[in-house]
Amino acid sequence: MNLSVNTSLHARPPARAVSPTRAPGGQAPLSLALREGTRKAHRLVESAGFVQALLRGVVDRRAYARLLAALLRVYSALERALERHRDHPDVRAIYLPALARRDALAQDLALYDPTRALLREPPSPATRAYVQRILQLEREAPELLVAHAYTRYLGDLSGGRVLRGLVQRVLRPPPGRGLEFYRFPAIPDPVAFKHDYRARLDTLGTSPARAQAIVAEATRAFDHNHALFRELEGSALRTVLLLLRSANPFRQRAHNAGEDRAPELVHT
Numbered sequence: 001m002n003l004s005v006n007t008s009l010h011a012r013p014p015a016r017a018v019s020p021t022r023a024p025g026g027q028a029p030l031s032l033a034l035r036e037g038t039r040k041a042h043r044l045v046e047s048a049g050f051v052q053a054l055l056r057g058v059v060d061r062r063a064y065a066r067l068l069a070a071l072l073r074v075y076s077a078l079e080r081a082l083e084r085h086r087d088h089p090d091v092r093a094i095y096l097p098a099l100a101r102r103d104a105l106a107q108d109l110a111l112y113d114p115t116r117a118l119l120r121e122p123p124s125p126a127t128r129a130y131v132q133r134i135l136q137l138e139r140e141a142p143e144l145l146v147a148h149a150y151t152r153y154l155g156d157l158s159g160g161r162v163l164r165g166l167v168q169r170v171l172r173p174p175p176g177r178g179l180e181f182y183r184f185p186a187i188p189d190p191v192a193f194k195h196d197y198r199a200r201l202d203t204l205g206t207s208p209a210r211a212q213a214i215v216a217e218a219t220r221a222f223d224h225n226h227a228l229f230r231e232l233e234g235s236a237l238r239t240v241l242l243l244l245r246s247a248n249p250f251r252q253r254a255h256n257a258g259e260d261r262a263p264e265l266v267h268t
């Protein structure tokens, strides 16, 4: 079954709307190179079945808890690596504790997986591969960690508001709980923050070879995310089948609320 419903969380605006432009004949600033260089990978991850299922509200607590458990492992590795190399010249500019997601993920997971069963299980193959790559960079190429920070954190700041609303609507966590991952208390203005983040990126990747390596690594980071989602697609599919078998109560609820379309999605 193809879960893809061609729903877009937020269509990426043209690079020139948000990024510095390329000097004539010159090298593109890193923020622009990253945006352009990962466009295709981004489109692929956006259309992943699990992401689309989330957008359509067809995700249950179990599948969502699995996503949180995978992300907790990934962010723990990433944030440890960034902390360890925070004085490295290619990490310092983007080492920003205001972005840290590890504790927020742990709090959310405690709600969706209260017995902590998922963290006692071995990591899934895609989670393990993602974490292994970050650990390898931590040891051998800390100058490429920026690619992983960019891929996750700018993504979180871009889609967070919409995803928060979807999770709230679909999983209905108790008030004030279960949505910490989408809250950046130290970032009151995500748009201004992203602008500043891009300016920080532009102080890195100053040689064409280094910039190319960072963009290639970011594409790889997108691929790791795509692999995580592919693994979760099975759970989303099972949920769809269950819903179909039970006369699709979700659809009924959405219909009653006048929401038989996916929500209109905006980005920050």
Ligand code: HEM
Pocket (backbone or CB within 6 Å): 008, 009, 010, 011, 012, 013, 018, 031, 034, 035, 042, 045, 046, 047, 051, 052, 055, 150, 151, 152, 153, 154, 155, 156, 158, 159, 194, 222, 225, 267, 268
């Ligand atoms: C349905 C899924 C997704 C949609 C529709 C989507 C869409 C978008 C949009 C519209 C932006 C631009 C926001 C802006 O410029 O201010 C954006 C930015 C971004 N997204 Fe996503 N996204 C999705 C999932 C993801 C995932 C899973 C990742 C990575 C794990 C990701 C990583 C990023 C990154 C790194 C940026 C910043 C691009 C830049 O300005 O250089 N996105 N996304």
